[in-house]
Amino acid sequence: MxxxxxxxxxxxxxxxxxxxxxxxxxxxxxxxxxxxxxxxxxxxxxxxxxxxxxxxxxxxxxxxxxxxxxxxPKVPIARLFFLLGYSLDSRGWRDEQVEVAEHRDLLPALAQAAERQIDRALRQGLLQGYRDAEETSLVVRGRIREAEQIRRHFGATLPVEIAYDEFTTDIPENRILRATVERLLRLPGVARDVRRRLLHQRARLADITPLVPGQALPEWHPTRLNSRYHQALHLARVVLTDSSPEHAAGALRIDGFLFNMNKLFEDFVTTALCEAYRGTDHSCRLQDPHHLDEARTIRMKPDFVLYGPDRCPHAVVDAKYKKEKPDGYPDADLYQMLAYCTALGLPEGHLVYAKGNAPHTAHQVRHAGTIIHQHALDLDQAPDGLLGEIRSLAHVIAADPPV
Structure with a gap:
């Protein structure tokens, strides 16, 4: 080898x-x-x-x-998983559910966390549910597919084209977990004992239909009946998203998994801000679509827009894990926020960075009076402190007077 x-x-x-x-x-x-x-x-x-x-x-x-x-990553693995878990399920995630503190590398931690969640989900046996089934049969069950019966059998009595609801383990939740196990087994750097446990989970799911590569994941909806699967399915979505560069370009093959820290930071900040405003008379919209020009040809989607009780924009926030590169368009983040404030008619806007990537300061735009705040969020602290900092930030943002 x-x-x-x-x-x-x-x-x-x-x-x-x-x-x-x-x-x-x-x-x-x-x-x-x-x-x-x-x-x-x-x-x-x-x-x-x-x-x-x-x-x-x-x-x-x-x-x-x-x-x-x-x-x-620069942030500890345990902190990265907190950001991830909170973004996926802010009210149901508990930091102790993913025991990754002993890991320095991301992939072994991801594989171990996902395997533990899958094991907890399957410990009581595979979840069962109903799915729509269609088949040709000699026995009538469910309902007869009349159009298919005529098209395929020209009015003959048997066989019969039928459709029915089947109670089975071959449901979207189990199909997603099987695909996750298969994906994790192909990742580099997975520890031998974790790989052995993943093989055990694959054996549990052996009768489940594999997902077709390239197709969208089957939809599932959180309910009381599948509650024991929730955390495993949240992590499964991460493992199976397009951030996993597993493809073959000609003779080149790439296997692995990558997190985009820009997206992870944005998801965490916007989710935590939404939680901070829960129960208030404000409402939040993520990736809120607006237009910069009167002709509505220049689209813009701020990460987070806070609406007041009057349903008018009250504040706008953009999360930027790292400040724009100096060799790129200079201060592009500030120009982008100025455009947001102008289009939304707001006197102030807020940029949120990870601490160490931008200073904590404010800029007042000449001849316009618009103030652009740059906030620095310290990721190198315990989850309670981090969420407390978000709540303080939410208070500052909501206090801004609208025009």
């Missing part, structure tokens, strides 16, 4: 040089997993820099040894 080379990077850390075959370097650059470019001063070396994606992927390039790129 060919040994796999491992390259470890840290999220948003300075670029480093690593010797790589050109084919692997070009594959990394094309995948946009990290920023990759040939070193202009050293032949055979590539300069690599991680952005906001964290996790691990393995690249299998023809005629080259496999290469695993592992990107370590």
């Amino acid at each position: 060919t040994d796999t080379a491992v390259i470890e990077l840290v999220e948003h850390a300075p670029a480093i040089g690593r010797p790589l075959p050109d084919a692997v370097g070009r594959a990394l650059a094309a995948s946009r997993i990290v920023d990759a470019a040939p070193d202009p001063y050293t032949a055979g070396q590539w300069v690599l820099r991680a952005g906001s994606k964290v996790g691990a992927v393995t690249l299998n390039v023809p005629d080259c040894a496999p290469v695993t790129v592992r990107i370590v």
